[in-house]
Amino acid sequence: MQQDLFLQQDDASSGGCSPEDCASGDCASDEGINKTPDFSAPKVQVSDAAWLFKAALKPVALDLLQQIEAIAKVTPFRQRRTPGGQLMSAAMTNCGRCGWVTDQDGYRYSESEPETGENWLAMPDQWLRWATRFSEQAGFGAFVPDACLINRYAPGAGMGLHQDRDESDLSAPIVSFSLGAPVIFRWGGFKRQESAREFLLEHGDVLVWGGTDRMRFHGVKKLQRYQHPITDHFRYNLTFRRS
Ligand code: MD3
Numbered sequence: 001m002q003q004d005l006f007l008q009q010d011d012a013s014s015g016g017c018s019p020e021d022c023a024s025g026d027c028a029s030d031e032g033i034n035k036t037p038d039f040s041a042p043k044v045q046v047s048d049a050a051w052l053f054k055a056a057l058k059p060v061a062l063d064l065l066q067q068i069e070a071i072a073k074v075t076p077f078r079q080r081r082t083p084g085g086q087l088m089s090a091a092m093t094n095c096g097r098c099g100w101v102t103d104q105d106g107y108r109y110s111e112s113e114p115e116t117g118e119n120w121l122a123m124p125d126q127w128l129r130w131a132t133r134f135s136e137q138a139g140f141g142a143f144v145p146d147a148c149l150i151n152r153y154a155p156g157a158g159m160g161l162h163q164d165r166d167e168s169d170l171s172a173p174i175v176s177f178s179l180g181a182p183v184i185f186r187w188g189g190f191k192r193q194e195s196a197r198e199f200l201l202e203h204g205d206v207l208v209w210g211g212t213d214r215m216r217f218h219g220v221k222k223l224q225r226y227q228h229p230i231t232d233h234f235r236y237n238l239t240f241r242r243s
């Protein structure tokens with residue numbers, strides 16, 4: 001499908017829509033009984049090995065937010081410090097066997113919350129199935145994430161260009177879910193200095209990348225103030241990873 005994706009340049013190759021098959025029983029027609037994401041949402045190719053499914057989570061957004069709220073009651077969102085002592089502007093929690101954390105002891109995956117020693121709550125089964133399904137839709141094989149980092153951005157929060165390199169198996173893709181306020185995502189190269197392209201990540205978007213794009217620098221610009229009907233002024237981002 002032809003779609004203007006990048007904000008500055010328009011050199012993205014186009015992907016295509018994949019027709020939903022109902023073999024799994026997860027049909028859109030189940031909506032109301034057993035809601036599912038829209039797995040046949042417009043699929044836009046961002047790069048060689050990165051795909052964006054626009055607004056695919058809209059049918060399940062409220063459920064996702066309720067589950068995020070329930071997780072945050074047990075392991076609350078916290079602004080963490082980088083090993084260098086800088087307070088990160090996004091607040092974070094996790095679910096799954098492992099969670100990504102950072103403090104004076106470094107960036108790492110941990111089976112428990114460092115402050116309380118509490119284990120992370122299990123990843124909801126549906127989240128796991130959906131992340132796996134989007135990975136398949138993007139052409140990556142079976143993906144079984146064991147960690148889900150949940151980032152919460154308030155107006156003014158952002159994330160500088162960085163690489164995700166704390167995972168032991170860099171051949172696994174990463175799947176990300178965006179909910180709430182939109183943000184400008186920065187898609188960089190393989191060196192921090194390389195210029196980054198920019199595109200919007202909006203409510204309900206799913207981004208899947210791996211392979212040759214796995215080690216790209218990426219980040220998000222500071223959130224602008226925005227009133228979203230179901231997340232207030234926040235943006236939430238879930239990243240499913242294999243630690
Ligand atoms: C492309 N989060 O938690 S998600 C992170 O919106 C992180 O909260 C951002 O970067 C957020 O580490 C971006 C999308 C994303 C994540 C990692 C990538 C895209 C990526 C790694 C390589 C290439």
Ligand code: FE
Nearest residue numbers: 162163164218
């Ligand atoms: Fe990242």
